[in-house]
Amino acid sequence: MRVDVITIFPDYFGPLSLSLIGKARGSGLLDLEVHDLRTWTSDVHRTVDDTPYGGGPGMVMRPEPWGQALDAVGPGTLIVPSPVGKPFTQADAQALASLDHLIFACGRYEGIDQRVIDDAAARMPVLEVSLGDYVLFGGEVAVIVIMEAITRLLPGVLGNADSLTEESHAAGLLEAPVYTKPASWRDRDVPDVLRSGDHGRIARWRRDQSLLRTAARRPDMMAAYPPSSLDKADRKT
């Protein structure tokens, strides 16, 4: 997978050289390049922002540098983190993980001139995505989160591919609690079922825990939970 990131803060992406993403880059599974948007400015001050038409607080990112940057690195699938974007989901991560070329546009200030998005959409798929109902300073942190969600789905990145097949978020539920040694810690014991060796019982316990957690913490996920995936044992009689 080829990924181009365009930003005015390239140093924000140091974390993408670490851990499993760093290994994926080193092994060639992920070909990632970070570009400084100011590369495509032409004035002595390398200006990337200007005052908003119609007035209002803050500054807006100018269209010219963005247009030239996207011309240079595109075409590909353009992902623009934004407070007004579609909520980013695991399904989105799975869909994006199957693509060949992603381009991330990291906005700052009050955002990017809308004409940049409209012009790009005329020649490549564009997704404006939100990470949640809170406001960040810019798109960089969102890109790091999205890149983690996508990269862990790339074949060969996670040593234990089972982690993905059993992932409950992909199945529409929250994960069950996890435990490791010691069996007893500060007078708190690991649930006996997890030490029973009875894999069928363990699977049912984990499923029940996932359903309980999802019902308690994410009624929205519970409401959307596909009844077709309920085992007979889970169906309400």
Ligand SMILES: COc1ccc(Cn2ccc3ccc(-c4cc(N)[nH]n4)cc32)cc1
């Ligand atoms: C319209 O009001 C605002 C517009 C922009 C901003 C700051 N800002 C600039 C670019 C940018 C990119 C993504 C995000 C973001 C994404 C999520 N889920 N929260 N915040 C924030 C961003 C603040 C407020």
